[in-house]
Amino acid sequence: MGSLIDLNLYPDPPNTTTIATGYADTAAISIIPKVEPKLEPLDESVDVPPESNSNPILGLISQPTTALVEHSEVDESNVYSEYNRISEMFRTAFAKDMETYDEIQATDPDAQAIVPVPEENQLSTVVVPSRRKNPSRSSELVRVTNLGIEDERYFRDVVRKTRMIYDSLRVLVVMEDDKRRSFGIVSTPRARGDLKASAVMKDRGLWLNRDKRIVGEIPGVHVGDVFFFRMELCVVGMHGQVQAGIDYLTSNQSSNREPIATSVIVSGGYEDDEDAGDVIVYTGHGGQDKNNKQVVHQKLEGGNLAMERSMHYGIEVRVIRGFKYEGSPSGKVYVYDGLYKIIEAWFDVGKSGFGVYKFKLVRMENQTEMGSALLKLAENLRTKPLEVRPVxxxxxxxxxxxxxxxxxxxxxxxxxxxxxxxxxxxxxxxxxxxxxxxxxxxxxxxxxxxxxxxxxxxxxxxxxxxxxxxxxxxxxxxxxxxxxxxxxxxxxxxxxxxxxxxxxxxxxxxxxxxxxxxxxxxxxxxxxxxxxxxxxxxxxxxxxxxxxxxxxxxxxxxxxxxxxxxxxxxxxxxxxxxxxxxxxxxxxxxxxxxxxxxxxxxxxxxxxxxxxxxxxxxxxxxxxxxxxxxxxxxxxxxxxxxxxxxxxxxxxxxxxxxxxxxxxxxxxxxxxxxxxxxxxxxxxxxxxxxxx
Structure with a gap:
């Protein structure tokens, strides 16, 4: 059985900032254009007006998803049991040797600043209803460790079943939309199957890892897994932001009022990004216009501050690479490439002449080969196999x-x-x-x-x-x-x-x-x-x-x-x-x-x-x-x-x-x-x- 370690986080942080800035007074910088977060350009919602239809699948496309929300009993055989399982693991992880907050010591020497929650602050097991409307994300920061073989199989099966529901539902939505158009109903925009499927699954309480904010590995997701849609990353709990490139626990949710980054998407959307595989120079978010042009200095806030704080406390982040891929239904593919440590952060002048925050990420050792590297290897094997594998x-x-x-x-x-x-x-x-x-x-x-x-x-x-x-x-x-x-x-x-x-x-x-x-x-x-x-x-x-x-x-x-x-x-x-x-x-x-x-x-x-x-x-x-x-x-x-x-x-x-x-x-x-x-x-x- 694995253990679920809670982050109530860390000892009191120092007051000094560990980022070196290249400007004497960044606080005095005025913002002229709108500062955009680090966005991915693809996933914009498409609203489909409701339309009367007796077909339940057509209703899924045309009716508001709130009309589908009902409540039912929790079935342990369903994918929802993953929530109860994690909650129970969390409840029993530190049943002994609890100390007061000021005297907490990490029980695992490799805990990487993650420490148990005091007994008086622990939550009892929570039964999550099988259907709930738009549940908010948890503020509990945890890491899942020491999973046994049966646990690995269990969580992998949960993720696989959830992804099968998402894929089959998305395909069904698109097919039914095509069927409607064949009937002459073409006055509405084409249905976005990825958005509709994720919305319905959210209303049904089928999004994973919503009851805990997990740092490190997501149980059941393996290095090299591929996703065609950003919304699917949200469904399995890999990356909770629909468009922002940095996913993080906000300061008002954190126990010590400091934000903590959990995952980043590297897609080359910023001109100052550098990607060498195992080493990444990742540009912070903010300061870009709608054409992805840097037009204003970035600030040490939001996701940028979360990245710096994760570096300070030694907390790893998940790295997901996104790039264009021929044959993908979305035109892009997202690949989970494993865990990285943020080892350096600084403020620099970008290619456009504006100040940007940069973070150096280094891939942690003893992980399987990156999925993005395998995609490139396979592409070379298709065209020139003997050059790649002479024997x-x-x-x-x-x-x-x-x-x-x-x-x-x-x-x-x-x-x-x-x-x-x-x-x-x-x-x-x-x-x-x-x-x-x-x-x-x-x-x-x-x-x-x-x-x-x-x-x-x-x-x-x-x-x-x-x-x-x-x-x-x-x-x-x-x-x-x-x-x-x-x-x-x-x-x-x-x-x-x-x-x-x-x-x-x-x-x-x-x-x-x-x-x-x-x-x-x-x-x-x-x-x-x-x-x-x-x-x-x-x-x-x-x-x-x-x-x-x-x-x-x-x-x-x-x-x-x-x-x-x-x-x-x-x-x-x-x-x-x-x-x-x-x-x-x-x-x-x-x-x-x-x-x-x-x-x-x-x-x-x-x-x-x-x-x-x-x-x-x-x-x-x-x-x-x-x-x-x-x-x-x-x-x-x-x-x-x-x-x-x-x-x-x-x-x-x-x-x-x-x-x-x-x-x-x-x-x-x-x-x-x-x-x-x-x-x-x-x-x-x-x-x-x-x-x-």
Whole structure:
């Protein structure tokens, strides 16, 4: 169990200021233009006038969010339990050895000026209602330390679920707005899905870390995590300012009446900023006009004073880098790059001739590699891989041009070239009888609408938005196929188009073979199909007797149900159950033919989900296994799937067959002949299978 240390802060601060100024009298400087805080230019609210509509999702876009506020019981299984958990950790962290305020000593030698609160000032456990309207941020300054493995998993899962709600809600808002416009309702500004999603989640009490102001690491957020929107940083508690570059605890909230900085966003918005990665010269805020031009001297107040005080007390700050990124839905990306110490501060003359405060930030040691550095590395690998990695590449396309984009094979650990021995299989091979059920297609020559035949098979709506993102998971998705008359760019043709990102199968010391992307993958995006040779139950029993390891689709966990789950937003939300899919009574042989998906590792907290899809036939018992991203996946981060648990029915059936001696001997003879033929063409190889 980790500990939550409270900052009531520090001993009485000295009266002297530690910043050296280059001007004799900065207090006498007159302010002519309006002094702007250090802002990010992108996130401006868009007000959408209310409009009568019975659709609850359309109402989410058009109605004021205050109309959605209700109160309900706290459910420990919900993400709100994170608040209660932190409060309880805080309450028990210093149950013993409490002293008076003037005599407090830090119990941790590495506490970095963070000390426990006196017993008389401690708060008891507070039960936070599951829904609350615009809760104000806490004035309690704390650091979370010594989290155990289970705590790490718990908080990571809380953050992942919260981000999934945000992403799926944002995608849904944009899609419904596009639908309104298709009906001719174009008099209102286009909906900002990021703003609407964050506003609704705030009204529902789903913003994280509002009950404590955390310095240092945010539990559940890892170095390298990427965010496409500033508002998402607010939702997870990484950075509480919508536009200001410095987030801080104000002086009227601080216990000793001094502001303390907790995080900064480095985006090059100030001309005097210098960024060398591990060392940053960060310009304070204030004194800029609307064109980001410095027009007046800065003052030692607000965020600037908070940065100086954090330096004085040795309190670290979180650094988030923001920069333009091609392919981002917002045009930018924000990457968490870890913790930095402010080691120096001074007042200097900027490039525009005005006085600015500068702060030197140095990255703390023993942290994982910066996410922004990995983004740049991945960009170079896409264009000039051999210059970046002269050693390690075995193949620049193991798909042999079967995929739209080459699939790299990389191994700088040993001489294992196993993936080269398999035939690459772009899509699954089904038994011929499966295609006896083809069904009819839609007749939408110019493009599909909600009234078309394929939309009706999906329950009257398409599963993807206009950008090809999965809106919410379903038991089964019907895509338009070869019997439809709609064009190739139809909104309902997504997974059948194959790989869109640049992937790399790589050798890992931890997981053996693994898969990672050289592109930044947006949550809800299609990744690839999990392909293999599909076997019936009887065929699977024969292959199992011969020792071949098979993939059983019915063992995959139903992670699709988590994507788009808005039960915490809408009280009447019902998990999708249409269309009803029979149990998947087949196996997949990947022992000699496979694709990159077969190298994805297992995880109980995966970043990839399995979604069943039909498009080239209508046999519900044999769908394609399509993989989609459950979260924003940074470049060079390993992809993982929840392979689930073993299927007892199939295992039992195999045991029964093996118990019949006559059948067993016959099967062995058949398999021996089969292997003898195969091994003349291929060397003996082992199948990469995740052991559960």
């Amino acid at each position: 390690g590449y075995i193949s620049f396309d193991i798909s042999m041009k079967k995929e739209n984009i080459p699939v790299f094979l990389f191994n700088d650990i040993d001489n294992n070239h196993e993936p080269m021995y398999y035939d690459y299989l772009k899509t699954s091979v089904f038994p011929p009888f499966v295609y006896h059920q083809v069904g009819g297609g839609c007749m939408c020559v110019s493009g599909c609408s909600k009234d078309c035949f394929c939309a009706q098979k999906n329950g009257g709506e398409f599963a993807y938005d206009s950008n090809g993102l999965l809106v919410r998971g379903k038991p089964l998705i019907f895509e338009c196929g070869p019997f439809c008359r709609c064009p190739p760019n139809c909104q309902n043709r997504v997974s059948q188009k194959g790989v869109r990102n640049r992937f790399e199968v790589f050798r890992s010391r931890e997981t053996g073979w693994g898969v990672r992307s050289l592109d930044l993958i947006q949550a809800g995006s299609f990744i690839c199909e999990y392909s293999g040779v599909v076997l019936t139950r009887e065929q699977a029993q024969l292959f199992t007797m011969n020792g071949d390891s098979l993939i059983y689709p019915n063992r995959f966990s139903e992670r699709w149900a988590e994507w788009g789950d808005l039960s915490q937003i809408f009280s009447d939300y019902v998990k999708p159950s249409y269309p009803c899919v029979p149990p998947l009574d087949f196996a997949m042989d990947v022992s000699r033919m496979r694709n990159l998906a077969c190298y994805m590792s297992h995880s109980s907290s995966p970043n990839v989900l399995v979604q069943l899809v039909l498009y080239d036939h209508s046999n519900l018992a044999f769908p394609h296994l399509m993989l989609f991203a459950m979260e924003n996946i940074p470049p060079l981060r390993e992809l993982s799937i929840d392979y689930g648990q073993a299927d007892e029915l199939l295992d039992a059936s195999c045991s029964e067959v093996q118990g019949v001696e006559a059948v067993n001997m016959l099967c062995r003879k058949i398999c021996n002949v089969f292997n003898a033929v195969i091994q003349k063409r291929l060397p003996p190889i082992s199948c990469h299978v995740v052991k559960l």
